[in-house]
Structure formats: C-alpha cells, structure tokens
Amino acid sequence: MARVLIVDDEKGIRDALAQVFEYEGQEVRVAEDGPDALLLANAFQPDLVFLDVKMPAMDGLEVLARLEYESPQSLVIMISGHGTIDTALEATRKGAYDFLQKPLDTDRLLVTFRRALELKGLTESMEELRSQVESRYEIVGDSPPLRRVLERIEKVAATDARILISGDNGTGKELVARAIHRLSSRSDAVFIEVNCAAIPSELIESELFGHLRGSFTGAFSDRAGKFEQANGGTLFLDEIGDMSSDAQAKVLRVLEQGVLTRIGGSEPIEVDVRVLSATNKDLEQEIEDGGFREDLFYRLNVVPIRVPSLSERREDIPMLVTHFSTEMSTREGSAPRVFSDAAIERLKTLTWPGNVRELRNTVERLLILSDGSEITSDDVDSLTISGARSANPGRELLALSNFSAFKEEAERAYILGKLRANDWNVAETARRIEMPRSNLYKKIEKYGLVRED
Ligand SMILES: Nc1ncnc2c1ncn2[C@@H]1O[C@H](COP(=O)(O)OP(=O)(O)OP(=O)(O)O)[C@@H](O)[C@H]1O
Ligand SMILES: [Mg+2]
Structure with missing residues (x-):
C-alpha cells in the first residue's frame, strides 16, 4: 500500500483523486493549500504527492521546493491547468517527477501512478543495495585485539598520515584501508586501489604513473596513472611488498616531492594523494634481505596498523x-x-x-x-x-x-x-x-x- 497526498484548492479534484486511489486500496490524505500540505507531508511522509500548480497562499513550485525538506522521499506529480503547463514543466526541471493536465483522465492518472510506484520500488532497492555495499565493508568483531585496531583507525583516519597495514592473508587489511578512507576528510573523493602483486613488473610503473602515447610498445594513447586518478583522494597500494625495486624508487620520489612525471613525459604533475599501503610480508625482514627499500618503508609506515589473525x-x-x-x-x-x-x-x-x-x-x-x-x-x-x-x-x-x-x-x-x-x-x-x-x-x-x- 502506498501513501498518497493530494493537494488542490479545488474540492472537486481532491474528491475525485481521493476516490480513485482509495478504490485502489491506497492510503490517502488531502490538503487544500500549500501550508496545510507541508504540515501533513511532514507527519504523513507520503510516497507520492499530487500537487496543483496554481493555488492561493503558496503556489505549487514553492510547495515543491519545501517538500524536499519536509518529506524528501516523496515523488511529486504536478497537476496543471491550461494556463500553467509552462510552470509544470519548470517544476519537472526542479525535481517533480512528472505532471498531469486537467481535466484529469483516470487511465492516464493510474499509468503515471504505477510508473511512479515502480520507480519508488527501484529507489528503495537502490538504498538496500547501498546498505548492502556498506555492510560488505563493515568491520565486524568485538574482541580486544580488534577493538584496538578500530580505535587506531578512528584516531588516524582524520589525519593525512600514511599508514602501513600489515597482517596475514584474509585478516581484513583491505577493509581497514577502506574504513580509514571512509572516516577521513577525503571520504567524498575517490578511493583507488592498486594490487601491486597482480600487475606484471614491466607494467607497474605505467599503471602507477601513467604514460604518454608511444612511450613504449603498446602505449597507444596518453594515460593517467593511479596516482593521478587518486588526486584529492586516497591511494591504496595493496601487496606493497611485491613491488619491483624500480617502482619502489619512483614511488619514493613521488612521496618525497609530491610530483610525478608520466612515462615518456617530462612535465612534472603535482598530486595530492593520501597513501595507504598493505602487506602480508614481514617488510623489516625483506629490508634485511634486500627486497625492500628501507627509506620507502619509513615513508609509508608513518603509522603502523597490524591486523591480528583470526x-x-x-x-x-x-x-x-x-x-x-x-x-x-x-x-x-x-x-x-x-x-x-x-x-x-x-x-x-x-x-x-x-x-x-x-x-x-x-x-x-x-x-x-x-x-x-x-x-x-x-x-x-x-x-x-x-x-x-x-x-x-x-x-x-x-x-x-x-x-x-x-x-x-x-x-x-x-x-x-x-x-x-x-x-x-x-x-x-x-x-x-x-x-x-x-x-x-x-x-x-x-x-x-x-x-x-
Ligand atoms: N572484521 C571483519 N568483518 C567482516 N568481514 C571481514 C572482516 N575481516 C575480513 N572480512 C572479510 O574477509 C575477506 C578478506 O578480507 P580482506 O580482503 O580485507 O583481507 P586482506 O587482509 O586484504 O587479505 P589478503 O591479504 O588476502 O589481501 C573479505 O571478504 C572481507 O570482507
Ligand atoms: Mg587484501
């Protein structure tokens, strides 16, 4: 059952519409002017509002604008008389879902109604989808070791500090990286992930820094690398322990100078990127064995977070x-x-x-x-x-x-x-x-x- 609000100063129209939708089994309220409609909408939170364009006291456009605050989930269908089609059109540009013309035709009314409901169904499932996505990245658990991780995430998320996340396979390192981004001031900007282990070593530099067309075989066009794509946001370097030593040297330079050059290019490009990295390797051991640069390690590991094994x-x-x-x-x-x-x-x-x-x-x-x-x-x-x-x-x-x-x-x-x-x-x-x-x-x-x- 849908909640329907009908707003019209003409009693004949209110009664006719109410009858149609009540007959359809919907829950119906009516209002005869704008101020009334807004009060009702706030309490009733209708799924659908049928809204007359021309009313005394407050016209339909103004009611439409205020409905956004009073009842943001409502879809609004404007009802226009002969002289008000232009206004109805303007209303659809300002967020109304559709409009109907007087005299109202019951078939047309019901078609519009059903389409709007379908759309409502869709927008609701979009929200479901969004909450499912969020639950996918939720860090579940309440044990003291995990709570310490969560506390540290909260403490460092708001800063721009680079964080090195370590832990065994499948412990949730990626979730930690996403949580840090979500809680940071960059949360509205992009989160870009690079799996350093999955990219062949001869391609990693181009992947990270981009290239100019023709700079190597296969470089068919200019391309921005992940560092540039992440500009303003967060770059997550996953499996950092698997990065080739050439790439390590270049990443170090970008972190030190805040500028990069694309492969084959000479122009320095400035980037503002927060770098998070993760590894399941013991990087200090790798440093000792000569597999990882010590200077890069210190740059990346401003704040360490170790995710405990299950x-x-x-x-x-x-x-x-x-x-x-x-x-x-x-x-x-x-x-x-x-x-x-x-x-x-x-x-x-x-x-x-x-x-x-x-x-x-x-x-x-x-x-x-x-x-x-x-x-x-x-x-x-x-x-x-x-x-x-x-x-x-x-x-x-x-x-x-x-x-x-x-x-x-x-x-x-x-x-x-x-x-x-x-x-x-x-x-x-x-x-x-x-x-x-x-x-x-x-x-x-x-x-x-x-x-x-
Ligand atoms: N605390 C947690 N709560 C809910 N789901 C979790 C948690 N930790 C891990 N997961 C889930 O386990 C899987 C592995 O997590 P994730 O990819 O973050 O691990 P990882 O440490 O990056 O693994 P790898 O080292 O293999 O890359 C994912 O499906 C993730 O959603
Ligand atoms: Mg991972």
Missing part, C-alpha cells in the same frame, strides 16, 4: 558467522539460517590459516551444502577442511545430498590433496594434473583453499 581473536567468530550468513541470505533472498551453538563452538576450535576470508568461505559452503534448518557441528565436521583431511572421505561424500554437492566436494578434495602433494606450488600442480594454471587459480579461489602450516 586465531588471536576467536571471540569474534560467532559475530562473524552471523554476519556472513545474514549477508548471504540477504543476497539470495532466502530466510536466514542459524548455526547451532555446538557448530559455532566447533568453528571456534579450527585453525583458520586463511583467517576471516577462509571463515567466510566456510560459512558459505556450509550454508550451501548442508540441509536442514540449522547448521550442526556434524555439518561442520564433514564439510570443513579438517573434514576433507579425514581418513575416510568416502563416507562423507555419500552423505552429501545431491550430485552437484558431491562433484564440488570431490573436486575440492582432489585439488587440495594435489596442492599439498606439490608443496603448494601452483604452477607445478597445474602441470601435473594437466589443468591450465589460470583455471587452477580460479578453483583455489572458489573453494577458498589455503596452505595450512
């Missing part, structure tokens, strides 16, 4: 499990399912070498592969990595409810076994099992496989 904060596991299972059921549009207390206890005892990412994948797998309204500790035993490691996989496979679950489980166990047998050398494993390497990477990602030491 095994250091098992208290967070129950909250994370609920968070991920709610998120998944929202995404699938299904009813949320509960994990029994015993199941959660079991999850708390596992080792989690892949940290929160692995926990998330496990929760998703459990939701997909188990039946029954509740996920039990037996489900956890048979469907987690430790289950796959057990001595008698045959029986577990037979316990799976359908063929596709069986195929997935078998594929997963096979790949995990082969990776272990090849000491987690992905290239070697791919060659041995005659699977394209990229394919193997996809499977590893799909099943959330991680090396357990």
Whole structure:
C-alpha cells in the first residue's frame, strides 16, 4: 500500500483523486493549500504527492521546493491547468517527477501512478543495495585485539598520515584501508586501489604513473596513472611488498616531492594523494634481505596498523558467522539460517590459516551444502577442511545430498590433496594434473583453499 497526498484548492479534484486511489486500496490524505500540505507531508511522509500548480497562499513550485525538506522521499506529480503547463514543466526541471493536465483522465492518472510506484520500488532497492555495499565493508568483531585496531583507525583516519597495514592473508587489511578512507576528510573523493602483486613488473610503473602515447610498445594513447586518478583522494597500494625495486624508487620520489612525471613525459604533475599501503610480508625482514627499500618503508609506515589473525581473536567468530550468513541470505533472498551453538563452538576450535576470508568461505559452503534448518557441528565436521583431511572421505561424500554437492566436494578434495602433494606450488600442480594454471587459480579461489602450516 502506498501513501498518497493530494493537494488542490479545488474540492472537486481532491474528491475525485481521493476516490480513485482509495478504490485502489491506497492510503490517502488531502490538503487544500500549500501550508496545510507541508504540515501533513511532514507527519504523513507520503510516497507520492499530487500537487496543483496554481493555488492561493503558496503556489505549487514553492510547495515543491519545501517538500524536499519536509518529506524528501516523496515523488511529486504536478497537476496543471491550461494556463500553467509552462510552470509544470519548470517544476519537472526542479525535481517533480512528472505532471498531469486537467481535466484529469483516470487511465492516464493510474499509468503515471504505477510508473511512479515502480520507480519508488527501484529507489528503495537502490538504498538496500547501498546498505548492502556498506555492510560488505563493515568491520565486524568485538574482541580486544580488534577493538584496538578500530580505535587506531578512528584516531588516524582524520589525519593525512600514511599508514602501513600489515597482517596475514584474509585478516581484513583491505577493509581497514577502506574504513580509514571512509572516516577521513577525503571520504567524498575517490578511493583507488592498486594490487601491486597482480600487475606484471614491466607494467607497474605505467599503471602507477601513467604514460604518454608511444612511450613504449603498446602505449597507444596518453594515460593517467593511479596516482593521478587518486588526486584529492586516497591511494591504496595493496601487496606493497611485491613491488619491483624500480617502482619502489619512483614511488619514493613521488612521496618525497609530491610530483610525478608520466612515462615518456617530462612535465612534472603535482598530486595530492593520501597513501595507504598493505602487506602480508614481514617488510623489516625483506629490508634485511634486500627486497625492500628501507627509506620507502619509513615513508609509508608513518603509522603502523597490524591486523591480528583470526586465531588471536576467536571471540569474534560467532559475530562473524552471523554476519556472513545474514549477508548471504540477504543476497539470495532466502530466510536466514542459524548455526547451532555446538557448530559455532566447533568453528571456534579450527585453525583458520586463511583467517576471516577462509571463515567466510566456510560459512558459505556450509550454508550451501548442508540441509536442514540449522547448521550442526556434524555439518561442520564433514564439510570443513579438517573434514576433507579425514581418513575416510568416502563416507562423507555419500552423505552429501545431491550430485552437484558431491562433484564440488570431490573436486575440492582432489585439488587440495594435489596442492599439498606439490608443496603448494601452483604452477607445478597445474602441470601435473594437466589443468591450465589460470583455471587452477580460479578453483583455489572458489573453494577458498589455503596452505595450512
Ligand atoms: N572484521 C571483519 N568483518 C567482516 N568481514 C571481514 C572482516 N575481516 C575480513 N572480512 C572479510 O574477509 C575477506 C578478506 O578480507 P580482506 O580482503 O580485507 O583481507 P586482506 O587482509 O586484504 O587479505 P589478503 O591479504 O588476502 O589481501 C573479505 O571478504 C572481507 O570482507
Ligand atoms: Mg587484501
């Protein structure tokens, strides 16, 4: 049911419209002038307002402007007489959704009404989407080690200090970087992410600093690099420990001077960028081994934030499990399912070498592969990595409810076994099992496989 407000100084029109929408089962209010309409709108928060253009006391345009404050979610449809079409058009430029002409035609009225409702539905789901995106980047957990991280984030976010985020795979380093940006004065500007490990070393400089057309083979046009794209905002250098030494030297120069030059260019370009970086490597060890520049390390590491492994904060596991299972059921549009207390206890005892990412994948797998309204500790035993490691996989496979679950489980166990047998050398494993390497990477990602030491 939609809430509809009708504003017209002509009683005949108010009554006619009210009747149409009441007959349609909507909740209807009427007002005979602007000031009345605004009071009502504030209390009633209508989905839709039908608003006469020409009224004594306050005309439709003014009411429209004030409705933005009194009832910002309302869609407004102007009603215009013969002489007021231009004003109605102007109103649509000023935020009204549409307009109708007197004498009103019921069919046309209902069509406009339904389209507006559809649009309302859409804008609401946009908001849902936005809140889903926000929940994706929410840092969940309440353990003392995580709280210390959150406190530090809050303390340093507002400054422009460079922050080096360290921590194992899947601990949430990227979430920390996004939270810092969100809480900073640059939150309205861009957040640009560069995964230094994913970019081939011969392309990283062009990726970061941009290039001029023709400066190397394949440079077909001028291109701005990530530093320029991030101007005014935040640049997140992920996996910084994997950056080539040439690129390290150039990044250092940009950080020291605040200017860069594109590859093949000579013109210095000034940039205002806050740099956050992350690594799962021990950079101090890398410095000792000659793999990372000490001077760059000090530039990046003005404030260190270390994200603790999941095994250091098992208290967070129950909250994370609920968070991920709610998120998944929202995404699938299904009813949320509960994990029994015993199941959660079991999850708390596992080792989690892949940290929160692995926990998330496990929760998703459990939701997909188990039946029954509740996920039990037996489900956890048979469907987690430790289950796959057990001595008698045959029986577990037979316990799976359908063929596709069986195929997935078998594929997963096979790949995990082969990776272990090849000491987690992905290239070697791919060659041995005659699977394209990229394919193997996809499977590893799909099943959330991680090396357990
Ligand atoms: N505290 C948390 N609350 C909710 N979700 C989390 C939390 N920590 C991590 N995640 C989720 O776990 C996954 C991995 O997190 P993220 O990518 O931030 O980790 P990372 O440390 O950057 O990993 P990697 O080292 O592999 O790049 C993401 O899906 C993220 O949303
Ligand atoms: Mg990451």
